[in-house]
Amino acid sequence: MRVSTMGMNSQVMTQALKVQSEYSEALNQQSSGTKSSSLSGLDGQAGVALSLQSDIARSENLVTQAKAASSELEVAYSTLSSVTDLAESLRVSISSALDGSVTDPDSIKSEAASALESLTSLLNTKYADKYIFSGTESNTAPVDLSDADYDPLSGVADTDYYQGSSCERCLMIDSDTAIEYGITADDAAIEEVMRALSMLANMDTSTDVSDTLSETYDMLGDAATNVGLLQEEISNQVTTLENLVTAQTEFQDYAEAAYDSLTKVDVATATTEVSQIEAQLQASFAALGTVTSLSVLDYL
Amino acid sequence: MSISSILSTGTSALSVAQVRISVASTNISNANTEGYTAKSVDVTTRTVGGVGTGVQVIGSGSDVDDHLFESVVEATTKASYDSTIAAYYESILSAFGSTDDGSELSEALTEIETALSAAIADPDSASAQKDVIEALENWASTVNSVSDTIQATRTTADSAISEAVETANDLLHTVDDLNEQIVVAQAKGEDTSDLEDSRRTAVKELSQYVDVQYFTTSTGEMQIYTSSGKALLTSSVKELSYSASGTLTSEQTYQSDGSGSISGITVNGADLTDDLDGGEIGALIKMRDETLPELEEELANLSDTVMDAMNAISNLSTQDPPPNSVTSAGNYAAADAFSGTGSMSIVTTDSDGNVTASSDIDLSSCSTIQDVLDAVNGVSGVSASLNSDGQLVISADDSNSGIVISGDGTAGTDSKGVSHYFGFNDLLNGGVGDLAVPDSVSTNGLPMATITSTTVGDEAYVSGDTSGLQDIWSTLDSSMDFKASGNLSATQTTANTYLTNLIDDLADRSESAANTAKTSSSTQDSLSTSFVNETGVNVDEETILLTTYQQDYEAASQILTTAQAMWDSIMSMMK
Numbered sequence: 043m044r045v046s047t048m049g050m051n052s053q054v055m056t057q058a059l060k061v062q063s064e065y066s067e068a069l070n071q072q073s074s075g076t077k078s079s080s081l082s083g084l085d086g087q088a089g090v091a092l093s094l095q096s097d098i099a100r101s102e103n104l105v106t107q108a109k110a111a112s113s114e115l116e117v118a119y120s121t122l123s124s125v126t127d128l129a130e131s132l133r134v135s136i137s138s139a140l141d142g143s144v145t146d147p148d149s150i151k152s153e154a155a156s157a158l159e160s161l162t163s164l165l166n167t168k169y170a171d172k173y174i175f176s177g178t179e180s181n182t183a184p185v186d187l188s189d190a191d192y193d194p195l196s197g198v199a200d201t202d203y204y205q206g207s208s209c210e211r212c213l214m215i216d217s218d219t220a221i222e223y224g225i226t227a228d229d230a231a232i233e234e235v236m237r238a239l240s241m242l243a244n245m246d247t248s249t250d251v252s253d254t255l256s257e258t259y260d261m262l263g264d265a266a267t268n269v270g271l272l273q274e275e276i277s278n279q280v281t282t283l284e285n286l287v288t289a290q291t292e293f294q295d296y297a298e299a300a301y302d303s304l305t306k307v308d309v310a311t312a313t314t315e316v317s318q319i320e321a322q323l324q325a326s327f328a329a330l331g332t333v334t335s336l337s338v339l340d341y342l
Numbered sequence: 343m344s345i346s347s348i349l350s351t352g353t354s355a356l357s358v359a360q361v362r363i364s365v366a367s368t369n370i371s372n373a374n375t376e377g378y379t380a381k382s383v384d385v386t387t388r389t390v391g392g393v394g395t396g397v398q399v400i401g402s403g404s405d406v407d408d409h410l411f412e413s414v415v416e417a418t419t420k421a422s423y424d425s426t427i428a429a430y431y432e433s434i435l436s437a438f439g440s441t442d443d444g445s446e447l448s449e450a451l452t453e454i455e456t457a458l459s460a461a462i463a464d465p466d467s468a469s470a471q472k473d474v475i476e477a478l479e480n481w482a483s484t485v486n487s488v489s490d491t492i493q494a495t496r497t498t499a500d501s502a503i504s505e506a507v508e509t510a511n512d513l514l515h516t517v518d519d520l521n522e523q524i525v526v527a528q529a530k531g532e533d534t535s536d537l538e539d540s541r542r543t544a545v546k547e548l549s550q551y552v553d554v555q556y557f558t559t560s561t562g563e564m565q566i567y568t569s570s571g572k573a574l575l576t577s578s579v580k581e582l583s584y585s586a587s588g589t590l591t592s593e594q595t596y597q598s599d600g601s602g603s604i605s606g607i608t609v610n611g612a613d614l615t616d617d618l619d620g621g622e623i624g625a626l627i628k629m630r631d632e633t634l635p636e637l638e639e640e641l642a643n644l645s646d647t648v649m650d651a652m653n654a655i656s657n658l659s660t661q662d663p664p665p666n667s668v669t670s671a672g673n674y675a676a677a678d679a680f681s682g683t684g685s686m687s688i689v690t691t692d693s694d695g696n697v698t699a700s701s702d703i704d705l706s707s708c709s710t711i712q713d714v715l716d717a718v719n720g721v722s723g724v725s726a727s728l729n730s731d732g733q734l735v736i737s738a739d740d741s742n743s744g745i746v747i748s749g750d751g752t753a754g755t756d757s758k759g760v761s762h763y764f765g766f767n768d769l770l771n772g773g774v775g776d777l778a779v780p781d782s783v784s785t786n787g788l789p790m791a792t793i794t795s796t797t798v799g800d801e802a803y804v805s806g807d808t809s810g811l812q813d814i815w816s817t818l819d820s821s822m823d824f825k826a827s828g829n830l831s832a833t834q835t836t837a838n839t840y841l842t843n844l845i846d847d848l849a850d851r852s853e854s855a856a857n858t859a860k861t862s863s864s865t866q867d868s869l870s871t872s873f874v875n876e877t878g879v880n881v882d883e884e885t886i887l888l889t890t891y892q893q894d895y896e897a898a899s900q901i902l903t904t905a906q907a908m909w910d911s912i913m914s915m916m917k
Binding site: 043044045046047048049050051052053056076077078079080081082083084085086088089090091092093095096099100103104107110111172176177178179180181182206207208209211212213214216217218220305337338339342 | 373374380431432435436438439440441442444445448449451452455456458459460462463464465466467804805806807808812815816817819820838839841842843845846847848849850852853856867871874875876877878879880881882885886889
């Protein structure tokens with residue numbers, strides 16, 4: 043086959059340039075660690091890569107929210123422990139009064155009044171600047187004993203002290219699932235503690251208070267048990283959230299690995315490829331050198 | 343046979359050697375000239391009366407395989423078309439995302455969900471609500487900016503068409519000039535191969551821009567036509583004429599019947615746009631009129647479907663507390679036709695969200711917007727009017743009251759819920775390019791709670807209820823009905839999946855366009871190389887020939903010397 047000088051030169055040069063561009067591409071892969079900066083260089087997997095990316099972002103967000111909810115629940119849990127402590131310590135005082143070792147009911151009255159104050163401030167606990175017992179109305183303090191409708195002495199359950207929302211906070215998992223979490227201050231157990239304390243704080247000590255004492259003793263005992271159940275509910279909620287966090291974290295690990303396998307190059311492979319292309323490029327340049335230095339004039 | 347005939351034979355050999363040396367030198371000096379073909383000299387024995395009396399040149403020129411050149415021209419057109427398509431795909435793909443940064447659109451969608459879920463967990467937080475509005479605004483501006491990029495790319499293609507048309511015209515004129523020179527030279531019997539080389543180079547260059555076919559008449563004139571047979575160069579150039587349309591918007595299109603706002607590429611007033619379907623110009627037209635508008639359509643489908651799905655849900659909910667007045671998204675004139683069925687409940691609430699009054703309007707009795715206005719104005723304590731922009735405003739007369747629009751009524755051809763139809767509680771409105779969050783969202787707040795009752799005395803909604811937001815969140819995470827658009831078929835999927843499908847499809851097309859471009863470019867390379875190898879100059883070959891011709895020349899000189907010596911000896915003999 044006949045070749046022309048320009049044809050041969052330009053062909054050898056084009057080949058060398060082609061190898062050079064492959065070399066630069068391989069170097070880019072080696073230095074950046076990614077297959078290609080363009081989505082068209084992911085072997086048709088761009089959609090999967092993007093889906094994974096957004097799945098990871100959503101999962102991370104879910105984990106952040108679940109963790110925040112979980113810490114809030116832990117604060118609620120320990121607050122409820124204090125509520126139980128309050129109830130229990132009053133029960134000790136009441137039982138002392140009932141068995142006659144304490145004779146001054148006024149001391150119980152004042153103890154109950156201060157316990158009511160403590161209870162109010164416990165339930166109005168803020169975490170991260172949010173009232174945690176108000177349901178979805180986290181800017182509103184849940185308990186206001188001075189509410190005009192509130193009458194704890196009526197003898198029936200009354201939650202009119204409660205200012206928060208009847209709706210619980212919730213965490214969106216997917217289009218069909220939302221986890222509701224948190225405890226609101228209008229829960230029956232809390233109302234009962236509140237009512238018992240109010241009854242004690244408002245009792246008329248000039249009369250026989252033993253009925254009130256034994257009634258509130260039972261109420262507080264019952265309420266303490268129910269607060270314990272509330273705490274159990276919180277524990278369950280925390281466990282659910284923790285399981286969610288674990289599952290999501292595992293998913294993220296899997297998704298990140300899958301994402302990396304789609305978009306990243308194996309460093310060892312990339313390095314080997316660079317040296318292979320480098321050798322090829324040297325050969326191309328050598329060919330170019332031979333073509334340009336070879337002349338028939340040297341032999342005529 | 344005389345000494346003078348020997349002299350004449352020697353002289354003819356000398357002159358032929360000179361011609362050959364001259365041609366070889368020209369060949370060597372043009373070894374690297376683009377399009378130059380190696381020339382050779384044709385010689386024959388000069389005979390007088392049947393007796394050889396030396397040698398003579400009968401012509402010179404180059405041997406060109408016209409079929410091979412035609413293949414080169416075709417391959418050049420295809421390679422140019424494919425590489426332009428690939429370059430535009432790659433450039434527009436980067437507007438939708440990259441491997442390192444992901445997709446901004448997808449991030450913006452995720453951000454809406456993230457912000458909504460934070461607001462659902464803590465609806466009382468002003469910053470959480472603000473984050474939702476910002477996320478919606480970010481989505482709107484991202485959609486708009488991708489649309490802007492698509493239109494900017496169309497604009498670039500459009501001005502590139504105008505430049506390519508200019509270059510093509512210049513090349514047609516070059517061929518026309520060369521045609522004239524070739525016809526004259528050929529008539530005189532002169533060698534035209536160098537002129538033909540130049541003409542071939544011009545035609546090859548022209549084929550980058552336009553898919554052409556050509557043939558040469560008996561006079562040596564080359565005529566050029568488009569692949570569909572429309573003349574571009576006959577005895578004179580049929581100039582292409584095109585002026586770019588400036589900055590393009592999605593409304594601006596080219597229509598072959600001339601109804602579009604983008605003008606066609608014309609020759610003497612005849613529209614040739616559809617005939618120019620190859621080469622760079624063909625690729626640019628395809629991008630401007632087909633591929634990019636399709637992408638815009640897909641983006642619009644995504645944006646509209648997401649907007650509609652969210653608005654449909656948000657219009658079933660109310661703010662907490664309800665606003666004193668609601669404003670429609672659309673603009674109307676009082677006489678505009680209206681068609682609806684069912685009823686629209688106009689509910690007023692007190693500051694605690696309890697229903698103070700509720701009236702049902704029979705929508706089937708309204709046939710114009712004025713009828714709707716009259717019906718609403720018939721409700722006591724409520725006024726309706728069109729504001730200066732033509733928006734329908736319904737407000738409670740008592741400034742402490744809230745307005746809630748509810749009811750099972752539907753309106754319009756696609757039977758949207760009546761509040762959705764008017765867009766009283768829209769989260770997004772406008773189309774791609776001018777997608778925006780209505781001002782009412784920031785002034786009235788987010789639609790948080792679903793409407794639970796329209797009975798007087800009841801709560802219209804549960805305070806602190808976030809089910810409105812939850813439904814919007816769930817909508818974003820659920821399948822939506824996407825109609826067929828652009829390159830994507832109708833499908834039922836989530837917004838994010840539709841978006842990733844859209845980008846995946848674009849990335850796949852970009853990748854395959856790049857592969858096609860690679861193949862056609864190497865086909866063109868190999869054909870061009872074959873052509874150059876077959877017709878181009880080989881310097882070594884010419885150098886050897888040069889040496890041979892030099893020897894021929896020396897030998898011919900020897901003939902003259904010998905003849906001279908013979909002459910001298912005769913002369914001395916005669917003395």
